[in-house]
Amino acid sequence: MKTKIIVNPISGTQNHRNIHKIFEKYLKDYEIVYTEYQNHAFEISKNLNKKFDRVIVAGGDGTVNECIRGLIDKDIILATLPCGSGNGFSLHNNIDTNLDNAIKNLSSYKEIKSDVWTINGNPFINVSGLGFDALIANSFSKLKNRGFSSYIKLVLKNIIAYKPQEYNIEIDNEEINTDAFFIAFANASEYGNGAIISPKSKINDGLLDIVIVNKFNKLLIPKLIFFIFKKRIHKFKKVIIKQGKMIRITPKSKESFLVHLDGEPKKISGSLDIRISKRKMKVLINE
Template structure:
């Protein structure tokens, strides 16, 4: 993959705590030293899609850098699925789930080098009730955790830890029917994870067999967990009782909630309560700049 000649930087001005002007200036200096043309677009949450599509059509960049959290990355990825370009990610959010799974550096200077580098990775996407998913989505326990954290008053790791305890104390079972390419089954569950990636942004590994570019996704169904098993799951333990954890691989699936609506989140965005989730893999949807795997 050659180095880029034209670069579009899409930046969320309110994501994270980094100095956005300094970040933009660093990338401007790099563009001058490396001889590539640079366009900068700051999101405003109103007309971003139309504005970015116009830049893509007029400027025709061969690299798009996205500086923001998972929500911004997801939004731009949904636009870029219709273009032949490489995405470079500069994670500025609190969770940064996709960046964690791709092994991207947390240092912003190193991140810029990777985002503009020559090493790339194919990334599948998931279509989930019409929403694009790139790493992990779920029904039940973790969706409640996302909801509680969004509604809580404490940010950061302490706020997250507080909501883990709160969420574990109020989790409940729900009954579902799951239909995939190869099987149909009914079960009770406390969490159902639809996994393209292996771990949450916190580093919790819940899908150790996941591969983000194999044309499949996994459905991880956990049932009848007591407090200890739930804590082990959220801590990333792989030593779980096989009688209460079922993992299925699929290219498409439908999850029907049989007795109640269930809380649902996609890539860290809480989407409310649903009766069903329809999931479909979108193979090799994006090309992402990543670190050199051999270095």
């Protein structure tokens, strides 16, 4: 099996320049390339030669998203290694955080076809959203030192002052009007680092989980965070989780607003139209 390995050397909190030593131990017939700038992983994936059967992505969810955008029209297998700040998609798929073990066991992983979703035509495969988590994703993307502690500091710095926004939400044939703190679109279950935003999400069920965190008393913030890390966010009284295939969300404000796609921020105007892609992605999971 011919493999292309795409490494983001600055993802997460460690330098991954020496990861090639682990690949040398366990893999044969591969080519490795290190990304050098934003969207480089997308360019590599988009221009991938047909001789490759598999792509291994060593990076975080943002790097995975770049590769998804480039690979969506190709018949190729995707394997991910948790080398980023959060690694939600890899962790959802039970990929070992010990890179030596993860790479050694690649041959034993199961191939499944994962759903891919789009927001106004922009693909995502893990978790996306708008509201407070998009604000944090945008601020986090600008940091030089990106890690779990940096993310938590941003949350604590901004959470008290943030004001919920009014949204009109259409999920298939149901309509909801609400003031929401944030709305997450979960194909997989996890933001990363054990933060489970949608405990029952499955990446191959043809359904998107829409997690609506309605306006709540800020004194309950510790309880919400506790529930997220205990895989119990669905038990928080101000949380509604719906499933659907065709979703439209329209903010009451007419101004442009932030969303994030697998943690990567993007500014959008008007409504969000969320659809399932006609193409699925072959991914490796550790059952």
